[in-house]
Amino acid sequence: MSVKVRGKDLDNRWVVPHNPYPLAKFDCHLNVEICSTIKAVKYLYKYIYKGHDRVAFNLIPGQNIQDIDEIQQFQSARWIAPPEAMWRIYGFILNEMHPSVYSLHLHLEDQYLVAFHAHDNLNNVLRSDFTAKSMLTEFFSTNQTNENARKLLYKEFPEAFVWNQQHKIWTPRKKKTVIGRIVTASPFEGERYYLRILLNHIRGPLSFDHIKTVGNVTAPTFREAATLHGLLQRDTSLQDCMQEASLYQIPHSLRRLFATILVYCNPTNPRELWKYFEQDMSSDFQTSVATSADIRTKVLRSISSTLESMGKDINMFHLIEHDVSFDQNETEAREINDEFAVLIPEEDLMASMSLNSEQQHAYESILQKVLLNESAAFFIDGPGGTGKTFLYKALLATVRSRNLIALATASSGVAASILLGGRTAHSRFKIPLDLDKNSTCCVSKQGALAKLLRLAKLIIWDEAPMSRKECMQALDKMLRDITDSRLPFGGKIIVFGGDFRQVLPVIRKGTRQEEVNASLASSYLWSTLTKIRLSENMRARFDPNFSNYLLQVGNGTTPITIENKIKIPNEMLIPYKNDVESLDDLIDAVFQDIGSYSENLSEMTNRAILTPKNNSVDEINTILIQRFPGTVTQYYSFDETIDTSEQGIMEDFLNTLTPNGLPPHELLLKKNCPIMLLRNVNPSEGLCNGTRLICRNFERNIIDAEIAVGHHTGKRGNQLQATIFSKDIDLRNDMLHIFRSYYISNAYVKPLDPRHRIEAHEYQWILNSRTIIENIPDDEVELQPPEYDIIPFTNLHEYKDTGMK
Ligand SMILES: Nc1ncnc2c1ncn2[C@@H]1O[C@H](COP(=O)(O)OP(=O)(O)OP(=O)(O)O)[C@@H](O)[C@H]1O
Numbered sequence: 059m060s061v062k063v064r065g066k067d068l069d070n071r072w073v074v075p076h077n078p079y080p081l082a083k084f085d086c087h088l089n090v091e092i093c094s095t096i097k098a099v100k101y102l103y104k105y106i107y108k109g110h111d112r113v114a115f116n117l118i119p120g121q122n123i124q125d126i127d128e129i130q131q132f133q134s135a136r137w138i139a140p141p142e143a144m145w146r147i148y149g150f151i152l153n154e155m156h157p158s159v160y161s162l163h164l165h166l167e168d169q170y171l172v173a174f175h176a177h178d179n180l181n182n183v184l185r186s187d188f189t190a191k192s193m194l195t196e197f198f199s200t201n202q203t204n205e206n207a208r209k210l211l212y213k214e215f216p217e218a219f220v221w222n223q224q225h226k227i228w229t230p231r232k233k234k235t236v237i238g239r240i241v242t243a244s245p246f247e248g249e250r251y252y253l254r255i256l257l258n259h260i261r262g263p264l265s266f267d268h269i270k271t272v273g274n275v276t277a278p279t280f281r282e283a284a285t286l287h288g289l290l291q292r293d294t295s296l297q298d299c300m301q302e303a304s305l306y307q308i309p310h311s312l313r314r315l316f317a318t319i320l321v322y323c324n325p326t327n328p329r330e331l332w333k334y335f336e337q338d339m340s341s342d343f344q345t346s347v348a349t350s351a352d353i354r355t356k357v358l359r360s361i362s363s364t365l366e367s368m369g370k371d372i373n374m375f376h377l378i379e380h381d382v383s384f385d386q387n388e389t390e391a392r393e394i395n396d397e398f399a400v401l402i403p404e405e406d407l408m409a410s411m412s413l414n415s416e417q418q419h420a421y422e423s424i425l426q427k428v429l430l431n432e433s434a435a436f437f438i439d440g441p442g443g444t445g446k447t448f449l450y451k452a453l454l455a456t457v458r459s460r461n462l463i464a465l466a467t468a469s470s471g472v473a474a475s476i477l478l479g480g481r482t483a484h485s486r487f488k489i490p491l492d493l494d495k496n497s498t499c500c501v502s503k504q505g506a507l508a509k510l511l512r513l514a515k516l517i518i519w520d521e522a523p524m525s526r527k528e529c530m531q532a533l534d535k536m537l538r539d540i541t542d543s544r545l546p547f548g549g550k551i552i553v554f555g556g557d558f559r560q561v562l563p564v565i566r567k568g569t570r571q572e573e574v575n576a577s578l579a580s581s582y583l584w585s586t587l588t589k590i591r592l593s594e595n596m597r598a599r600f601d602p603n604f605s606n607y608l609l610q611v612g613n614g615t616t617p618i619t620i621e622n623k624i625k626i627p628n629e630m631l632i633p634y635k636n637d638v639e640s641l642d643d644l645i646d647a648v649f650q651d652i653g654s655y656s657e658n659l660s661e662m663t664n665r666a667i668l669t670p671k672n673n674s675v676d677e678i679n680t681i682l683i684q685r686f687p688g689t690v691t692q693y694y695s696f697d698e699t700i701d702t703s704e705q706g707i708m709e710d711f712l713n714t715l716t717p718n719g720l721p722p723h724e725l726l727l728k729k730n731c732p733i734m735l736l737r738n739v740n741p742s743e744g745l746c747n748g749t750r751l752i753c754r755n756f757e758r759n760i761i762d763a764e765i766a767v768g769h770h771t772g773k774r775g776n777q778l779q780a781t782i783f784s785k786d787i788d789l790r791n792d793m794l795h796i797f798r799s800y801y802i803s804n805a806y807v808k809p810l811d812p813r814h815r816i817e818a819h820e821y822q823w824i825l826n827s828r829t830i831i832e833n834i835p836d837d838e839v840e841l842q843p844p845e846y847d848i849i850p851f852t853n854l855h856e857y858k859d860t861g862m863k
Pocket residue numbers: 412413414417440441442443444445446447448449557596597
């Protein structure tokens with residue numbers, strides 16, 4: 059619509075947002091504003107709650123009056139509405155706050171406010187014990203005598219104790235819920251701010267000195283104590299992390315860690331970090347004949363290939379003066395060789411022999427197309443546990459064993475890590491993250507990936523229903539482009555699989571219909587797919603009732619429904635008593651003997667409690683970690699406000715937040731406890747969002763963990779498996795005998811080129827004249843890696859005469 063106003067053409071863009079209904083109803087000027095920021099909301103609140111006094115008005119007669127009686131004016135010209143008048147007449151409270159907030163004193167030693175009467179003798183005031191008491195000093199004193207008090211943080215103290223201002227003591231609280239807040243301190247205040255940080259994290263401190271004590275060391279300042287506790291971010295924390303790792307990780311792992319730091323930790327000066335650790339990262343490439351330039355190239359190439367698998371280019375980080383470039387042919391060869399080098403486990407090869415009839419039908423239909431090289435696209439539809447993954451494994455093994463390329467992909471990292479050589483579909487096909495119907499994959503027609511895709515005989519995409527249809531459509535377009543074919547998926551044989559009863563694509567705040575519309579089943583591709591159904595539940599074979607029940611839920615035909623809700627059979631439920639007891643019962647039922655799990659990994663990693671809310675996850679995790687045997691190690695996150703002046707005010711609040719994909723502010727871990735990775739750090743190494751790992755060791759800046767699921771199981775930063783091959787073995791022929799074990803020291807260890815791998819071992823040991831090989835006595839059959847329990851020298855006396863070593 060457009061109108062002419064004073065000779066100018068104006069259209070809708072010149073009209074402020076308004077709502078015609080209130081305009082007509084109230085016959086006045088009303089704008090509509092969109093509250094998009096916190097500030098706008100605050101502004102609105104201020105308006106609404108400005109209160110009655112803001113309608114006070116003043117009528118001034120014509121003549122100038124000198125005497126203005128404001129009280130009189132206020133009283134006589136005050137207008138309040140009848141409801142408010144009634145409210146006041148009855149004396150109802152006008153505002154209240156629940157729960158009440160206790161403001162807790164914060165001061166350095168002997169630096170607090172003292173109130174005294176003008177006529178008091180100052181010397182007496184100073185000498186008086188009573189004057190020397192404050193909320194904080196009495197918090198320390200109570201901790202010295204009361205065991206229960208020591209379990210609390212300063213800010214939690216008012217929840218269990220009441221501050222008696224008259225006698226200046228904390229007495230146990232009997233009723234009323236309150237919360238405590240330590241008064242804020244800005245980082246610019248120095249020590250007072252660091253004391254606050256310590257008080258917010260350390261339970262039951264006994265004195266100012268005690269709170270500064272970390273282990274056996276009493277730090278000179280609160281700042282240093284906070285740093286020793288890991289509560290402050292250090293400028294050198296990334297360097298410290300590499301330093302710790304370099305002490306016990308092999309160079310290959312160190313390079314991987316370095317690449318991960320480059321991608322995820324935004325080091326301010328990557329070149330500095332590179333210079334510092336180049337030597338450590340290159341020690342496995344150092345031989346007497348290698349020049350330093352060769353070694354550097356090898357190290358950079360190794361880092362570059364890890365970065366590539368994370369979707370980054372090494373030249374983004376400017377590690378050296380000039381840009382690094384590697385031979386394109388070599389990159390191409392590596393993409394293809396890596397696929398050829400994927401190991402084929404014996405059990406996967408045998409899987410094709412034990413397929414059930416439905417799986418067998420699917421297997422033969424797909425394999426026939428592969429062998430005849432005919433274009434085909436399949437969708438394997440089967441509820442959870444019907445052996446889809448089992449079928450993919452059999453297919454992958456058969457195709458790969460014929461020296462053909464089969465690509466394994468999945469929508470999620472976890473599903474990808476279960477398949478050998480598996481990658482997420484996004485990373486394998488370079489599908490953009492922000493998709494629309496015109497998106498295409500970022501694959502160059504001349505590049506190494508295009509070459510690999512043209513060579514691939516079979517492409518598997520597991521959990522396809524979880525991805526939006528645009529992903530598959532982008533793949534379709536890209537494959538048609540690189541193969542110059544008009545056939546669906548460029549004539550490639552592609553197998554999608556999954557279960558529409560499980561998770562559909564995530565559409566934020568989307569309706570059920572929107573989710574269905576976004577899924578593969580609503581794509582133009584759906585009609586081109588040959589559908590194969592699997593229905594026999596192989597996971598719950600021995601529990602047919604459960605398997606039937608699952609199927610019914612999935613198909614929406616559960617017999618017993620109350621108000622459209624699924625009724626879970628009583629035998630599957632933990633009866634509800636109250637929140638606390640029932641949660642305990644649930645934990646007991648799932649994790650029956652938590653003390654023994656540290657020895658039996660699969661027992662622990664095969665169990666999980668699922669909850670729809672992250673808060674409940676944190677609550678259950680806290681209980682589980684307390685019950686898990688061993689001593690706790692704490693890691694803290696650092697929260698920073700963009701505006702540094704708000705750090706003191708916002709820090710506590712930020713610490714309480716646990717946004718998606720981030721661990722809690724205080725991460726409590728114990729040796730051998732399971733953890734789950736929350737990021738796709740390096741999917742090709744099995745490190746993706748959802749990978750479960752077992753904590754093996756803790757350093758200040760490093761958690762040493764071992765992968766606990768998928769075919770990367772057992773992978774750990776510094777673990778070695780070795781195949782020895784070198785002409786040095788000939789020299790030692792007399793001594794080394796097949797199938798015998800030896801202690802080997804002073805040997806070089808380096809990663810094995812995938813093309814030379816005979817078994818699943820990743821590293822080779824290089825023996826030279828300095829290598830020491832010792833026989834292991836026959837009675838010492840079980841070779842255990844040494845485990846060191848390092849005891850500080852000062853604590854050694856505790857082990858004196860106890861027979862402990
Ligand atoms: N033909 C078979 N013979 C023996 N065991 C089988 C067979 N098929 C599947 N299984 C076993 O059944 C279990 C479930 O199979 P699988 O994980 O392949 O199912 P799925 O359909 O991929 O399940 P989900 O949808 O939950 O991923 C696995 O332990 C697998 O080893």
